Amino acid sequence: MTRIGFIGAGTVGTALAVRLFQKGCSIAAISSRSLSSAQRLANLVSGCQVYSTAQEVANGADLIFITTPDDVIAKIASEVRWRSGQGVVHCSGAHSVDILEAARQFGANVGSFHPLQTFATVNQAIENLPGSTFALEAEEPLLSQLKELASLLNGRWVELKPGEKVLYHTAAVFVSNYLVTLVKLALDLWQAFGVPAKEATQALLPLLRGTVNNIENIGLPNCLTGPISRGDLGTIRRHLATLEAQDSSLLTVYRDLGLETIPIALAKGKIDENKAKELKTLLKEA
Ligand SMILES: NC(=O)c1ccc[n+]([C@@H]2O[C@H](COP(=O)([O-])OP(=O)(O)OC[C@H]3O[C@@H](n4cnc5c(N)ncnc54)[C@H](OP(=O)(O)O)[C@@H]3O)[C@@H](O)[C@H]2O)c1
Structure with missing residues (x-):
């Protein structure tokens, strides 16, 4: 089973982790800026290991969601040594997949998975996430994997080509x-x-x-x-x-x-x- 990791235990990271866990996915690894946030998320999904660095999440998962604020996604992507074939995905609506270029250079499959939804709090995000539309940018085999996740969340998806995100x-x-x-x-x-x-x-x-x-x-x-x-x-x-x-x-x-x-x-x-x-x-x- 694909081991999913999260870097960033905020609103979207928590909602995705909780809902995917409820659908039977393996949420294997989590890190955040503060250990307390990562631990709070881990308490909601059993079997999830809390790490203090993004690198450890990358080492312990096959598909990693970078669910930090937009401004630090590229920095995290460039600081981690990714594995070839690993999936690295962000959830930003404003940025294209290009901000994961550093991960692509390592041979990772990069993508974006943007829930077209408004999340003001963690609880409300967990509540509202299912049934959302997801904007997907990725190439195969990651694209199919992201479509499956959108379906698991009872959502529909729209595939965006480079340049369409804005x-x-x-x-x-x-x-x-x-x-x-x-x-x-x-x-x-x-x-x-x-x-x-x-x-x-x-x-x-x-x-x-x-x-x-x-x-x-x-x-x-x-x-x-x-x-x-x-x-x-x-x-x-x-x-x-x-x-x-x-x-x-x-x-x-x-x-x-x-x-x-x-x-x-x-x-x-x-x-x-x-x-x-x-x-x-x-x-x-x-
Ligand atoms: N909120 C929405 O309505 C919404 C909707 C669709 C998409 N999105 C996208 O989802 C992504 C996450 O947004 P969000 O609303 O979930 O943000 P958020 O609630 O502010 O959560 C961001 C998390 O990232 C962590 N973080 C910050 N800097 C970090 C770093 N350098 N390394 C590791 N973790 C770091 C924070 O850590 P600590 O808690 O540990 O301090 C926080 O838990 C963004 O790309 C956003 O554009 C948001």
Whole structure:
């Protein structure tokens, strides 16, 4: 059985180790910056040996995940003497497999295995990891091995070619990070009419969930609702005037997102080209 090792016992390392262990994988070796983190992870997966160096993990495992912060992955890859044929994988969404070049020079099979998911805490990561999509970069035989791991985690995978990682990660920022930003902007507006952030969050969550449900069940473009989908120029005019009076810095965001929404409304078919032009003019002049 493939012996899996982890260098970095943080959020992602722990979640992967725990979930793969639960699926019958052998988690053989772990090291981290601090022994206490490594020990905490080892306590969750029996049979796992804690080491004080990355080199010892490389010596004691066949497939090693470097699950440290992005900025130290290349350094670790270059400090370890890897074995030929060994698998060395990182989980960064922003970096391609190229940052493992030093390991490749030793004859290791290098890859990246990025869970397209947001993990704020270890427990929540363990909970949310199964069913995620994994972005894979690797060549055979490592690629097949990583696909098997994604399947074990009930996930799907997308294979990325060299150079595609940055676009892929930018898309993830739109869907996850900027969604948080949009919620923050909405909360700020709610505070202007006196509802504190905590209550406003509770009030907005059903809308957020409903939107996600519609994306899942109806899909784009038909899941789009709201004034742009209906071509409601008067409503949009009122939004623009209110924002100008309330917080003109939000006008740009509202305008730019609105302009990106018009083609979706057109594709849905509830507005025609003439209405789309009117909407564009109104937003561009804002
Ligand atoms: N969090 C997410 O939402 C998410 C999602 C997808 C992918 N990722 C990727 O997953 C990777 C890990 O992220 P994370 O969120 O799990 O980070 P994290 O929770 O901060 O964990 C990183 C771990 O690396 C350890 N570490 C730091 N420097 C080290 C070094 N020089 N040598 C050995 N261990 C070191 C830390 O050690 P100590 O605890 O021992 O101090 C910590 O346990 C990153 O590549 C990240 O881009 C993260």
